[in-house]
Amino acid sequence: MIAIPAAPYPYALPPGKTALVVIDMQRDFIEPGGFGHALGNDVSRLEAIIPTVAALIALFRAKGWPVIHTRESHKPDLSDLPPAKRARGNGALRIGDEGPMGRILIQGEPGNAIIDACAPREGEIVLDKPGKGMFCKTDIHATLDRLGITHLVFAGVTTEVCVQTSMREANDRGFEGLLITDATDSYFPEFKTAAIAMITAQSAIVGWATPLADLQGAVG
Ligand code: TIU
Secondary structure (H helix, E strand, C coil): CEEECCECCCEEECCCCEEEEEECCEHHHHCCCCHHHHCCCCHHHHHHHHHHHHHHHHHHHHHCCCEEEEEECECCCCCCCCHHHHHCCCCCCCCCCEEECEECCECCCHHHCECHHHCCCCCCEEEEECCCCCCCCCCHHHHHHHHCCCEEEEEEECHHHHHHHHHHHHHHCCCEEEEEEEEEECCCHHHHHHHHHHHHHHHHCCCEEECHHHHHHHHC
16 A cells, blocks of 8 residues: 555555546547537636646556546437436537537547547547446446456546546445546636535545645655
8 A cells, every 4th residue: 555645634545456537638628619618618727737637647657557538428329318418508509519629529529539638548448428427327337346446546627527426426336536636627616626625524525635746756
């Protein structure tokens, strides 16, 4: 076990049983013309975390530890899109509609791709998920069990939506979660702060949180 300085107390990281989960670092959330923009958000503020997410991915690759990339995405025929999710919101563009980067949040469209700076490498798991959480209607739990993974380090966007949902789902399934605070962000800075506080409150009721430098310093 490696002791990582973290809130609310040190996180015990077992090498060989820990995977990185990079949530939804997709053009659809980070670039203008995608889903995040269609929802009325200023997407430009998410760019700032890209170098930190890339450095976190590089750390796991250097250690030979697994990296999992998720994409919030739907099949082109929308068969995995609940009508309620399709209908939600009052913006001009909805999931499945044609936007400037192709159909919004649809697999294989330019906007649905992971940004180049965080692009998956050969051999890394890329998980398409139709929900906000990574366990909803996916086979990731069986995959993690098969790999012997018990600990998940989280990064990506957005903190209080897909990152927090995935971390809560993982927590309820018995995984130990650590959120890298400068490798995640929200369209709403106050929601990021609140999500981290909620996750770490009550003696790590959902999990732990720490900046990348503290993880790097501890794992060497
Ligand atoms: N809207 C928003 O903040 N997030 C999402 O819809 N998905 C993810 O967080 N990936």
